[in-house]
Amino acid sequence: MTIAFVMLAAIAAVGAVAAMLLRSAVHCVLALTVGLAGLAGLYLELGAQFVGFTQLLVYAGAVAILAVFAIMMTQGARAWAIGRFSTRWAAGGAIAAAVFAVLAWAICGSGVLAGAVGAAPSASVQEIGDALVHRYVLPLEIAGVLLTAALIGAVVVAMPGRAGGDKP
Amino acid sequence: MTPLEDYLLVSALLFSIGLAGALTRRNAILVLIGIELMLNAANLNFIAFWRYGPAPAALTGVVFAIFSISIAAAEAAVGLAIIVAAYRHSRTTDLDKMNSMKG
Numbered sequence: 001m002t003i004a005f006v007m008l009a010a011i012a013a014v015g016a017v018a019a020m021l022l023r024s025a026v027h028c029v030l031a032l033t034v035g036l037a038g039l040a041g042l043y044l045e046l047g048a049q050f051v052g053f054t055q056l057l058v059y060a061g062a063v064a065i066l067a068v069f070a071i072m073m074t075q076g077a078r079a080w081a082i083g084r085f086s087t088r089w090a091a092g093g094a095i096a097a098a099v100f101a102v103l104a105w106a107i108c109g110s111g112v113l114a115g116a117v118g119a120a121p122s123a124s125v126q127e128i129g130d131a132l133v134h135r136y137v138l139p140l141e142i143a144g145v146l147l148t149a150a151l152i153g154a155v156v157v158a159m160p161g162r163a164g165g166d167k168p
Numbered sequence: 169m170t171p172l173e174d175y176l177l178v179s180a181l182l183f184s185i186g187l188a189g190a191l192t193r194r195n196a197i198l199v200l201i202g203i204e205l206m207l208n209a210a211n212l213n214f215i216a217f218w219r220y221g222p223a224p225a226a227l228t229g230v231v232f233a234i235f236s237i238s239i240a241a242a243e244a245a246v247g248l249a250i251i252v253a254a255y256r257h258s259r260t261t262d263l264d265k266m267n268s269m270k271g
Contacts (some may be wrong), residue, residue: 069248
């Protein structure tokens with residue numbers, strides 16, 4: 001266990017916990033950005049540079065800004081009026097703790113995970129692009145179609161006068 | 169070098185935090201953020217298994233993680249649009265108050 005791993009894992013975990021515990025929704029999104037940046041650092045440490053920087057661009061950039069915009073469009077200054085946790089928070093927390101206990105038990109009890117790791121494999125952008133347009137070209141096209149459909153669908157769903165009929 | 173178990177434990181921890189948030193928060197946007205955390209925990213598993221797997225030269229884990237990130241971005245956009253539409257309908261994002269389907 002290296003120092004870099006401990007620090008990055010701590011940043012990711014603390015950011016995630018803060019994102020789920022803070023009261024203000026905007027603060028939660030900012031904490032999530034910190035946590036996901038720590039996760040991007042873990043990707044970099046594992047040798048997946050492209051995925052790490054994609055994570056920074058997509059999550060710490062686009063998704064966080066999208067979430068902040070959604071908060072501003074829905075609550076704005078009244079974000080504090082909503083309570084923090086739902087009425088059945090104890091059951092939800094217990095379920096999450098049980099899931100973590102089962103996962104940790106399975107991970108620690110598994111014997112197949114222990115194995116010598118080789119040298120860091122190369123995953124350059126050129127190799128990833130080569131794999132994307134040759135071996136994985138069909139999933140790439142489908143992902144493109146899905147992103148287009150999601151873009152149009154998001155605009156249609158959020159358009160005023162569609163859902164409910166009452167204009168803002 | 170950090171063993172694979174540590175990455176999997178961090179991933180399980182992030183998944184559980186996201187699950188706890190998705191189950192307990194009252195604000196719909198924060199529930200969506202919890203789901204995003206769970207997706208990211210799965211991505212960390214993909215990358216960790218790629219790095220420690222028997223054939224890292226095949227780049228399967230990296231490509232899967234890239235597709236997963238792109239699908240998660242689409243999911244976030246559609247989810248937030250649905251929340252905005254639901255807010256326009258019921259004037260709140262408090263899930264304890266959004267308890268009727270017909271309005």
